[in-house]
Amino acid sequence: MKKELTRQQYLDLYYFMRLNRAVEDTMVKLFRQNKIVGGLYSSLGQEAISVGTAYALEKKDWLAPMIRNIGALLVKGVPPSDVFMQHMAKYDSPTKGKDGTSHFGDLEKLHIVSPISMLGDLIPVMTGVAMAGRYLGQKIVTMTWIGDGGSSTGVFHEGLNFAATQKAPFVLILENNLWAYSTPVKRQVPLENLADRAKAYGISSYIIDGNDVVEVYATAREAVARARAGEGPILIEAKTFRRLGHAQHDPAEYVPKEMRAYWEARDPIALYEKFLMGEKLLDANGKKEVEQKIDTLLAAEREFAENSPMPPAEFAETGVYCTGDDCHKIRPKWERPIAEVTPPKSSVKAVWTVAGFGSGKSSGGTNAPIHFGDTTNTLRTPASDGDAPVKTSGRKPVKKAVKAAVASSATRKLKR
Numbered sequence: 001m002k003k004e005l006t007r008q009q010y011l012d013l014y015y016f017m018r019l020n021r022a023v024e025d026t027m028v029k030l031f032r033q034n035k036i037v038g039g040l041y042s043s044l045g046q047e048a049i050s051v052g053t054a055y056a057l058e059k060k061d062w063l064a065p066m067i068r069n070i071g072a073l074l075v076k077g078v079p080p081s082d083v084f085m086q087h088m089a090k091y092d093s094p095t096k097g098k099d100g101t102s103h104f105g106d107l108e109k110l111h112i113v114s115p116i117s118m119l120g121d122l123i124p125v126m127t128g129v130a131m132a133g134r135y136l137g138q139k140i141v142t143m144t145w146i147g148d149g150g151s152s153t154g155v156f157h158e159g160l161n162f163a164a165t166q167k168a169p170f171v172l173i174l175e176n177n178l179w180a181y182s183t184p185v186k187r188q189v190p191l192e193n194l195a196d197r198a199k200a201y202g203i204s205s206y207i208i209d210g211n212d213v214v215e216v217y218a219t220a221r222e223a224v225a226r227a228r229a230g231e232g233p234i235l236i237e238a239k240t241f242r243r244l245g246h247a248q249h250d251p252a253e254y255v256p257k258e259m260r261a262y263w264e265a266r267d268p269i270a271l272y273e274k275f276l277m278g279e280k281l282l283d284a285n286g287k288k289e290v291e292q293k294i295d296t297l298l299a300a301e302r303e304f305a306e307n308s309p310m311p312p313a314e315f316a317e318t319g320v321y322c323t324g325d326d327c328h329k330i331r332p333k334w335e336r337p338i339a340e341v342t343p344p345k346s347s348v349k350a351v352w353t354v355a356g357f358g359s360g361k362s363s364g365g366t367n368a369p370i371h372f373g374d375t376t377n378t379l380r381t382p383a384s385d386g387d388a389p390v391k392t393s394g395r396k397p398v399k400k401a402v403k404a405a406v407a408s409s410a411t412r413k414l415k416r
């Protein structure tokens with residue numbers, strides 16, 4: 001770790017790494033209380049990468065996180081309550097409960113592009129954002145992250161080639177944490193350094209110790225400055241280790257014990273604390289203050305998140321199709337009348353039909369299109385189309401069937 005930052009920068013990096021870890025520790029508790037909806041991914045031991053790289057960006061710059069980049073979101077200004085609520089599918093969450101993990105963004109204030117699951121797809125997307133900024137004369141830099149596994153996707157290569165050809169002001173952080181699910185990096189890439197892939201696209205790259213936050217930040221800062229100056233995209237490979245399984249469900253028993261022990265002894269927060277104490281930038285009191293500040297903040301943020309309601313059921317049917325202002329402020333440029341390209345007008349008449357389909361009734365008596373077996377009807381399949389109609393068994397309507405079942409179970413109980 002070199003000495004080249006201001007005291008405030010050193011302390012900010014420490015605060016955000018501790019906050020990143022504390023936010024994720026809180027989510028593990030929420031997960032065990034069954035309050036998290038969906039998967040929970042951990043960046044334990046990788047905090048220096050998310051924090052150090054995002055800290056190198058300016059306010060006007062743009063980023064798009066992957067699942068292990070909660071730290072980058074916190075640095076960019078996302079409140080922890082948003083992260084909690086997003087994972088708990090709460091109505092006040094950025095996606096109002098419609099998506100989970102780090103799958104949310106903020107195009108207006110924080111300049112965060114919402115990720116999707118497809119690994120690598122953010123590379124061409126963030127290249128596009130970088131190019132748009134250039135057209136608009138904004139001098140912005142864009143950043144996203146990719147794993148060792150994700151760096152083997154086609155879109156990683158297509159995207160990086162595209163970014164290089166366009167000389168896009170874009171910085172790509174390759175988090176080589178040695179595992180992609182249960183596949184060790186050596187079994188999927190015949191290279192010692194994944195940064196070598198940059199050579200194929202004629203762009204600059206760095207290889208850094210991802211557990212040394214000062215090195216991460218100093219390198220990212222240089223890369224961001226170079227990209228902003230017009231040098232084109234830059235790839236940074238940060239060597240690290242995924243300390244937990246792919247997600248909460250995975251005990252990662254396939255990881256050799258010695259490998260785990262090696263990396264656990266290189267915890268980025270413990271290493272940094274030692275450095276800060278040695279440089280007299282932090283002492284026991286300072287450490288306590290940071291801990292108390294984070295504890296107080298997270299207690300309030302967690303309470304807010306837990307008190308937020310779940311979305312109302314009817315909300316599920318909204319936002320499926322973009323409806324302009326009701327959906328978001330960025331308007332689609334419709335070349336044809338909206339009514340013409342959205343249902344019901346956009347639906348085409350089926351070339352073959354199943355008689356009775358769509359006319360079934362739910363047990364509540366409402367329309368239940370898929371319960372076509374609930375009505376006495378005839379069935380025609382593509383194979384039998386044109387042949388004589390096939391008679392279905394014509395089961396009892398659900399309501400009657402349920403009544404009969406309830407009656408028979410009551411009789412059984414009485415007999416006992």
Ligand SMILES: Cc1ncc(C[n+]2csc(CCOP(=O)(O)OP(=O)(O)O)c2C)c(N)n1
Nearest residue numbers: 068117118119147148149150177179180181
């Ligand atoms: C294109 C694509 N293929 C497969 C997946 C399924 N998938 C999700 S995470 C993951 C492993 C990713 O490993 P890596 O890129 O090393 O990231 P890490 O989990 O180690 O952070 C896979 C295969 C996906 N989301 N997208």
Ligand SMILES: [Mg+2]
Nearest residue numbers: 147148179180
């Ligand atoms: Mg990996």
